[in-house]
Each structure stands twice: as C-alpha cells, then as structure tokens.
Amino acid sequence: xSKDLPAANKSxxxxxxxxxxxxxxxxxxxxITASRALNHPDKVSNSTRQSVLESVERLGYVPNLIAGxxxxxxxxxxxxxxxxxxxSVFVEVIKGLQETLEAQxxxxxxxxxxxxxxxxxxxxxxxxxxxxxxxxxxxxxxNDACHTLLANWGHPIMEVMELGxxxxxxxxxxHVAAGRCMASHLVDRGYQRxxxxxxxxxxxxxxxxxxxxxKAVLKAKGLEAPLLEMDTLGTLQAGAESLAQVLQHYPxxxxxxxxxxxxxxxxxxxAQRQGLQVPGDIAIAGFNGLPLGQHITxxxxxxxxxxxxxxxxxxxxxxxxxxGKSVYRRQHDVNFTLQxxxxx
Amino acid sequence: xSKDLPAANKSxxxxxxxxxxxxxxxxxxxxITASRALNHPDKVSNSTRQSVLESVERLGYVPNLIAGxxxxxxxxxxxxxxxxxxxSVFVEVIKGLQETLEAQxxxxxxxxxxxxxxxxxxxxxxxxxxxxxxxxxxxxxxNDACHTLLANWGHPIMEVMELGxxxxxxxxxxHVAAGRCMASHLVDRGYQRxxxxxxxxxxxxxxxxxxxxxKAVLKAKGLEAPLLEMDTLGTLQAGAESLAQVLQHYPxxxxxxxxxxxxxxxxxxxAQRQGLQVPGDIAIAGFNGLPLGQHITxxxxxxxxxxxxxxxxxxxxxxxxxxGKSVYRRQHDVNFTLQxxxxx
DNA sequence: AAGGAAAATGGTAGCGCTGTCATGATAGCG
DNA sequence: CGCTATCATGACAGCGCTACCATTTTCCTT
Numbered sequence: 149x150s151k152d153l154p155a156a157n158k159s160x161x162x163x164x165x166x167x168x169x170x171x172x173x174x175x176x177x178x179x180i181t182a183s184r185a186l187n188h189p190d191k192v193s194n195s196t197r198q199s200v201l202e203s204v205e206r207l208g209y210v211p212n213l214i215a216g217x218x219x220x221x222x223x224x225x226x227x228x229x230x231x232x233x234x235x236s237v238f239v240e241v242i243k244g245l246q247e248t249l250e251a252q253x254x255x256x257x258x259x260x261x262x263x264x265x266x267x268x269x270x271x272x273x274x275x276x277x278x279x280x281x282x283x284x285x286x287x288x289x290x291n292d293a294c295h296t297l298l299a300n301w302g303h304p305i306m307e308v309m310e311l312g313x314x315x316x317x318x319x320x321x322x323h324v325a326a327g328r329c330m331a332s333h334l335v336d337r338g339y340q341r342x343x344x345x346x347x348x349x350x351x352x353x354x355x356x357x358x359x360x361x362x363k364a365v366l367k368a369k370g371l372e373a374p375l376l377e378m379d380t381l382g383t384l385q386a387g388a389e390s391l392a393q394v395l396q397h398y399p400x401x402x403x404x405x406x407x408x409x410x411x412x413x414x415x416x417x418x419a420q421r422q423g424l425q426v427p428g429d430i431a432i433a434g435f436n437g438l439p440l441g442q443h444i445t446x447x448x449x450x451x452x453x454x455x456x457x458x459x460x461x462x463x464x465x466x467x468x469x470x471x472g473k474s475v476y477r478r479q480h481d482v483n484f485t486l487q488x489x490x491x492x
Numbered sequence: 493x494s495k496d497l498p499a500a501n502k503s504x505x506x507x508x509x510x511x512x513x514x515x516x517x518x519x520x521x522x523x524i525t526a527s528r529a530l531n532h533p534d535k536v537s538n539s540t541r542q543s544v545l546e547s548v549e550r551l552g553y554v555p556n557l558i559a560g561x562x563x564x565x566x567x568x569x570x571x572x573x574x575x576x577x578x579x580s581v582f583v584e585v586i587k588g589l590q591e592t593l594e595a596q597x598x599x600x601x602x603x604x605x606x607x608x609x610x611x612x613x614x615x616x617x618x619x620x621x622x623x624x625x626x627x628x629x630x631x632x633x634x635n636d637a638c639h640t641l642l643a644n645w646g647h648p649i650m651e652v653m654e655l656g657x658x659x660x661x662x663x664x665x666x667h668v669a670a671g672r673c674m675a676s677h678l679v680d681r682g683y684q685r686x687x688x689x690x691x692x693x694x695x696x697x698x699x700x701x702x703x704x705x706x707k708a709v710l711k712a713k714g715l716e717a718p719l720l721e722m723d724t725l726g727t728l729q730a731g732a733e734s735l736a737q738v739l740q741h742y743p744x745x746x747x748x749x750x751x752x753x754x755x756x757x758x759x760x761x762x763a764q765r766q767g768l769q770v771p772g773d774i775a776i777a778g779f780n781g782l783p784l785g786q787h788i789t790x791x792x793x794x795x796x797x798x799x800x801x802x803x804x805x806x807x808x809x810x811x812x813x814x815x816g817k818s819v820y821r822r823q824h825d826v827n828f829t830l831q832x833x834x835x836x
Numbered sequence: 837a838a839g840g841a842a843a844a845t846g847g848t849a850g851c852g853c854t855g856t857c858a859t860g861a862t863a864g865c866g
Numbered sequence: 867c868g869c870t871a872t873c874a875t876g877a878c879a880g881c882g883c884t885a886c887c888a889t890t891t892t893c894c895t896t
Contacts, residue, residue, distance in 0.1 A: 255622075524885095
C-alpha cells in the first residue's frame with residue numbers, strides 16, 4: 149500500500165490567484181519589498197521596482213485589496229449614500245463625486261436609502277464594516293443611532309445637498325434661501341395667488357425647506373401661501389396631475405411654484421396640451437435647472453443648482469482631508485442661480 | 493527609577509473598534525461561536541444566539557467585513573461597471589440591480605468607464621482585487637486583456653444591455669431587431685426619406701446596431717438610409733441641433749429615426765419652437781421609452797426598453813447563480829415594445 | 837440503560853497583505 | 867578615515883475573522 153502524502157496541504161487557499169509572495173519570488177525579492185514597489189514606489193530602488201513590475205505583468209498579478217485593507221486598515225473605498233436613484237439630481241452628484249474620486253484611485257460603494265432613515269442607518273453600519281476611507285451622505289438629517297455612529301466614527305464624513313451644521317464636512321446650498329428667491333421673483337412679477345406644489349415633502353424635506361422660504365416671503369407681503377402636496381414621486385406625471393388639482397382647489401391661482409423641474413415641466417406640458425397659456429393663464433416655476441426646462445416652450449423659470457459641481461467639490465474636499473492637508477473648509481456654499489425663463 | 497511596562501502592546505490595532513472576540517467574551521462564548529451566531533444563526537442554540545446578539549447590541553459591534561471577506565474569500569460585493577452616468581438608461585439598470593441586490597445583502601461597487609474600454613479593464617482589475625462575488629458590466633464588448641481576465645475569473649459575470657454570446661450570463665435586448673422594428677414602422681407609415689440620427693456611435697455602439705437594423709429594412713425596400721452622426725452626447729441639446737443639420741443636408745427628409753429619446757425629444761421640441769408640424773412636416777421617432785416622450789405633444793413614437801427590469805432580472809439571475817442553484821438561464825431576452833405615439 | 841446520531845461548541849491555523857522595527861549597504865562630513 | 871545620516875531591504879508578527887476538524891453535549895432509538 150502506498151504511503152499517504154504527508155498532510156502538507158493545510159492551506160485554506162480556495163483560489164489559485166497569484167499572490168504578492170509569488171511575484172516577489174519571481175522578482176527575487178522579499179514580499180515586503182514587492183509590496184513597497186507597488187505601493188510606495190519611491191521607497192525602493194529603480195532596478196527592484198522594474199523587476200517587480202515586470203513580474204507583476206508576467207504573472208498577471210492582481211493585488212488582493214481585501215488583504216491589503218485588513219493589514220493597513222485603509223481601504224480606498226468611499227461610501228456614498230443617496231436617498232434615490234430615480235431623482236436625477238442625486239445621480240449628478242454621484243457623477244461629480246465619481247469622476248473626481250476614481251481619478252484618485254478611490255472606489256465608490258453605493259447605497260440607496262429610498263428616503264428611509266432606518267435604512268440609512270443599516271447602510272452606514274455595513275459601510276463602516278468596510279473600513280471606508282470616508283462616507284458621503286445626502287442631507288443632514290439622520291436618525292439618532294446613525295448620528296451617534298457617524299459622529300464617533302473618526303473618518304471624514306461629507307454631508308451634501310443642503311447647507312447647515314453637519315457632523316463634519318458639508319457642501320450644499322441654502323434651500324430656504326432658494327425658496328425665498330423664487331417666491332420673491334414671482335411676487336416681483338406681480339403674481340399674488342401663488343400655490344407651492346411639492347411631492348412627499350416628508351421625504352424630500354429639502355423641498356419642504358424651500359417651501360418654508362417661499363412661505364416666509366409671501367407672508368411678509370401679506371399673501372397666502374397654500375401648499376399642495378402630492379403623495380407620489382416628483383415626476384412629470386405627478387406634475388401633470390397636480391396641475392388639475394391646483395386648478396380645482398385654487399381656481400384663481402396665477403402662478404405655481406413647483407418643488408422641482410420635473411413637476412414643473414410635467415405641469416407645463418400638460419397645460420400646453422390643454423391649451424392653457426403659460427404664463428398668460430398660469431405662470432410656472434421649478435427648481436434644479438434641468439436641461440429639459442430650457443428646451444420646452446416657454447422656457448422654464450427655475451433655480452439652477454450646481455449638482456455635479458457639488459459632487460466634485462465634495463470629492464475634492466474629501467481628498468484634501470484624506471491626504472492630511474489641513475487646508476480645507478468644513479462648509480461650502482455652492483450657490484444657486486435664479487434662471488428666469490419665459491414661463492413666469 | 494520605575495520599571496518600564498513590559499512591551500505588552502505589540503498590537504497594531506489602530507482603531508478601537510469592538511471586535512468579535514470582545515463580543516464573544518461578553519457573551520461568554522468562544523469567538524467562533526459568536527461568528528456563527530451572526531452568520532449561521534441556525535447552527536447555534538437559541539440561548540447563545542440571544543446572548544451574542546445582546547452583546548452585539550450592547551457593545552455596538554460593527555462586523556469588520558474586510559476581515560471576514562479575507563478569511564472566507566467571499567465579499568458580498570458586486571461590481572457594476574457602466575459606461576456613463578449621464579445617460580439615464582444605465583442609471584435605471586443600476587437601480588434595478590441595486591434594489592434586488594441590496595435586499596439580499598449585497599453591496600454595489602460602482603465603476604464608470606466613460607465609454608473607454610481600457611478604463612473598463614482597469615476597473616475590472618481593481619474590482620477583482622476586492623474579491624467581488626460577481627461582476628456586472630454593460631455590453632459585450634471588451635478589450636482583449638479584459639476579456640481574458642474575465643473569462644478566467646471563475647465568478648459569475650453578467651453582461652447586460654445587449655443580447656449575444658457573452659462570457660457567462662447575459663440579459664439584454666436585440667438592438668438590431670429594435671432598429672428593424674422602428675424602421676419597419678416608419679416605412680409602413682409611408683415615409684420613404686428617413687434619416688437616422690445618432691451621437692458618437694463608436695461609443696454608443698448599441699445605437700449603431702440599431703442603425704444596422706434600420707438600414708437593413710430600408711435597403712430591402714430599395715430606400716436610402718442616410719446617417720447623421722453627431723459628435724456630442726445624445727442629449728436634448730444635440731437633438732435640437734441635429735434637426736437643423738438634417739434639414740440642411742437632407743431637406744426632403746420626411747422622418748427622422750433618432751438613436752434615443754433625448755435626441756428625439758430635443759428635436760421635437762425644437763421643431764415645435766420653429767413652427768414645424770410633427771409629424772406633418774417631419775416625423776420623429778426615438779428609442780428607450782422615457783417618460784418625457786409621453787408628456788410632450790405630440791407624444792413620441794419610440795421603443796420601450798425595460799431598463800429597470802433588465803437590472804432586476806440580471807440581479808435575480810446572479811443571485812440564483814450565487815446561491816448555487818443550477819436552474820438559471822445563461823441568456824435572457826428582455827423584449828422591447830414599439831410604442832406608437834403621435835409623432836409618426 | 838446503552839449506543840449512536842445529531843447538535844452545539846471550541847481550538848487551531850491561517851486568509852494575503854503591510855506596520856514596525858532591525859539590519860545591511862551607501863553616502864556624507866569634518 | 868572613522869562616525870553618523872540616509873537609503874534599501876528583510877524578518878516577524880498580526881489585522882479580525884472564518885474554515886476545518888475535534889470535542890463535548892443533547893437527544894433519540896430500541
């Protein structure tokens with residue numbers, strides 16, 4: 149009978165991936181030197197770096213980032229948590245973040261809360277488990293557990309979209325001011341009976357903040373500030389439906405201030421189809437400055453929010469912070485711009 | 493002088509995060525039992541599970557997923573690589589993926605290639621380093637290195653968007669057929685001088701495939717199939733501009749078949765502004781079935797592509813595969829639907 | 837009550853990499 | 867020419883967790 153092979157293979161390796169040690173061996177250096185050749189190229193001699201890189205190429209080595217992250221407790225992952233992917237606003241922020249972060253070798257871990265703060269908390273917990281280098285989240289509102297967790301985390305946290313007292317870094321705009329800005333524009337234009345239309349303001353609470361600004365301006369002028377809140381997402385469809393509801397509930401309405409451009413454009417297109425003149429019969433204003441608004445006739449009056457810039461700026465500040473630079477600002481106001489179109 | 497403390501602290505721990513061992517100690521069990529209580533709850537008794545969970549809660553333990561992944565060489569990360577985030581089509585696929593995968597406890601690692609296959613290769617390399625459970629990428633075209641890498645990877649790979657012979661799994665639709673479908677519709681409507689308008693077809697090669705289908709139909713009818721290719725992204729703006737170019741270069745054009753709804757809607761809105769009748773003066777067709785098309789007047793004739801479904805289905809197939817079920821199909825055709833509007 | 841299967845728990849040894857410190861090689865200086 | 871400062875490299879151990887196997891406990895069965 150044949151002797152069994154000694155139980156030499158205690159290894160638990162389940163994949164036959166090339167490891168750094170093999171690369172090192174091929175290059176005739178120690179593993180740690182190979183590691184340095186890849187991660188701190190300035191700390192090894194030119195010749196070793198060359199031969200390590202050559203071995204990497206030849207063997208098709210793909211670094212195991214998980215092992216590296218565990219050993220160094222740094223991961224070059226950045227968690228990005230948004231409340232929705234349907235709303236293109238968040239996607240544009242992600243895009244701005246992405247292009248800046250990827251260029252610096254960071255990867256984005258994407259999470260979607262669907263406007264649920266408990267879900268956000270769960271996602272944050274999970275992401276912390278990934279030892280993310282930083283975390284970006286949309287908005288300043290979190291549930292208590294989440295807030296505590298983040299506040300004690302010890303890595304950079306970037307809260308985007310709105311401006312205010314955040315946990316750490318903050319890039320956003322002043323939504324109350326934006327609401328005031330548009331309301332003032334409408335009042336200046338001579339409209340008096342103005343309805344604000346939003347969708348699920350408990351979710352899209354930034355739209356609620358804009359309403360607060362709107363209301364403050366109207367009250368100051370002694371005007372009513374009726375609110376119509378749709379219980380749907382803020383889509384073209386909802387905008388179209390809201391128009392009918394406004395006309396029914398507030399027949400004398402002269403202008404509608406919509407919480408976003410989708411709603412506004414939906415209403416505008418619906419008005420057109422119904423033969424209503426905009427702004428003759430009814431004026432319409434939106435928020436965001438989506439391209440669509442500039443292509444419909446009449447062009448939509450709206451407030452331009454620099455969404456990609458917001459993402460880019462947030463990413464830049466994070467990178468600055470992560471690279472240890474002390475020169476960064478905790479808060480950035482990305483300003484909005486009133487874009488007067490033909491619809492008011 | 494006082495004796496130095498023995499060099500007890502050889503620990504490299506840089507964070508003071510609670511570890512599983514501490515949880516185990518608090519619960520009076522061994523670390524491995526605590527691990528099981530969290531990851532294989534059915535393999536421990538009710539009482540131990542309870543006390544472990546209680547300790548987790550009390551200590552605020554957040555599992556270190558990196559360590560867990562290294563030990564188990566499984567990561568519950570799924571890489572998703574798309575060519576663009578500007579194009580809402582990909583975002584909707586991501587959304588479908590996201591909602592299904594997150595519900596199963598997977599996280600999405602998002603990558604954006606900007607239509608650059610070399611960039612895709614780089615992203616794939618990085619993502620493989622994260623020991624992703626699976627990888628989703630948009631499209632069947634990759635550079636050679638990328639293709640080789642993926643083909644040898646050994647984990648599920650899902651190629652979405654278009655239908656064809658993929659590396660592994662594939663969920664998509666037949667773009668050539670979609671092009672034929674719309675072309676046939678236009679021809680059936682009696683249009684003969686039809687221009688196809690696309691944007692950067694080398695990037696958006698699926699639009700190129702639709703053009704191939706389009707051309708085949710027209711040629712079969714003995715008609716010319718002129719192509720106007722814009723060197724911009726396929727946006728509303730580009731659509732508006734392309735209209736002028738079509739009218740200039742092909743003044744007798746009766747219908748325009750646009751590569752997507754954004755272009756088509758841009759052209760339609762521009763036509764409107766210029767007082768052109770659609771479809772009286774010129775017919776317009778798009779592709780995708782974006783909501784916008786159904787809100788403009790005339791409603792846009794388009795082809796509905798089930799984008800979120802595509803993402804959801806892709807995610808479901810992946811999950812099925814990942815959970816070891818052998819009952820899955822390598823290829824899924826998510827069918828498109830011709831949506832006849834008022835613009836043709 | 838004895839025997840055996842199944843369930844519950846624990847010990848050990850890594851997963852692949854990098855931080856830390858130690859060592860050897862090279863250069864710089866008066 | 868000796869002595870220190872710098873650079874290049876390596877040995878070792880450990881990041882926090884889980885696979886694997888061994889052991890103990892529990893629960894049936896006849």
